[in-house]
Amino acid sequence: xxxxxxxxxxxxxxxxxxxxxxxxxxxxxxxxxxxxxxxxxxxxxxxxxxxxxxxxxxxxxxxxxxxxxxxxxxxxxxxxxxxxxxxxxxxxxxxxxxxxxxxxxxxxxxxxxxxxxx
Amino acid sequence: xxxxxxxxxxxxxxxxxxxxxxxxxxxxxxxxxxxxxxxxxxxxxxxxxxxxxxxxxxxxxxxxxxxxxxxxxxxxxxxxxxxxxxxxxxxxxxxxxxxxxxxxxxxxxxx
Numbered sequence: 001x002x003x004x005x006x007x008x009x010x011x012x013x014x015x016x017x018x019x020x021x022x023x024x025x026x027x028x029x030x031x032x033x034x035x036x037x038x039x040x041x042x043x044x045x046x047x048x049x050x051x052x053x054x055x056x057x058x059x060x061x062x063x064x065x066x067x068x069x070x071x072x073x074x075x076x077x078x079x080x081x082x083x084x085x086x087x088x089x090x091x092x093x094x095x096x097x098x099x100x101x102x103x104x105x106x107x108x109x110x111x112x113x114x115x116x117x118x
Numbered sequence: 119x120x121x122x123x124x125x126x127x128x129x130x131x132x133x134x135x136x137x138x139x140x141x142x143x144x145x146x147x148x149x150x151x152x153x154x155x156x157x158x159x160x161x162x163x164x165x166x167x168x169x170x171x172x173x174x175x176x177x178x179x180x181x182x183x184x185x186x187x188x189x190x191x192x193x194x195x196x197x198x199x200x201x202x203x204x205x206x207x208x209x210x211x212x213x214x215x216x217x218x219x220x221x222x223x224x225x226x227x228x229x
Binding site: 031040041042043044045048050058090094104105106107108109110111112 | 126152161162163167206210220
């Protein structure tokens with residue numbers, strides 16, 4: 001099955017460490033996204049990419065960076081992790097679905113990475 | 119700031135009853151609306167989308183959109199324990215690939 005995978009699934013690290021979260025997809029989608037989810041705050045967009053040469057900041061990009069190594073791979077880095085970056089991180093891909101006049105942006109989410117920064 | 123508001127719940131509904139979930143949005147430019155279901159510890163999955171005023175039905179699920187009042191709702195008929203999850207409302211504009219999510223409503227179906 002075409003899928004979105006994330007590694008690692010769980011990570012515990014210490015303040016100040018550099019962390020990379022990886023996302024791979026076999027769906028063939030051009031558009032990829034990184035979100036974080038915190039209790040009571042919902043899903044918030046960190047970065048997104050519409051193709052290999054396109055990187056855009058989301059609403060909460062400070063403290064994060066990304067790399068789009070290939071159409072299928074989109075990595076999120078925390079250069080110097082801090083405790084308030086403890087969260088559940090999701091990668092997503094999207095494709096425009098539907099027909100003329102009724103297209104919509106369906107996003108498919110990976111299984112998530114639970115990151116704890118001590 | 120474009121916002122999407124949902125009651126966080128928890129919303130408790132007896133098995134077999136209709137569960138009604140509501141979502142309001144602040145930006146009249148919002149044009150397509152999505153309902154995602156998220157089981158505890160799992161990733162969100164799309165269950166419904168709607169872009170025209172009125173109702174859209176898919177099995178036990180009905181999405182309702184009222185652009186004049188800026189709200190979108192999700193009705194779940196014949197609620198089952200397996201419907202217990204958090205339901206996320208999301209909105210975007212045509213041509214804008216980003217989604218803005220609400221904080222979600224936690225639904226519990228009581229057997």
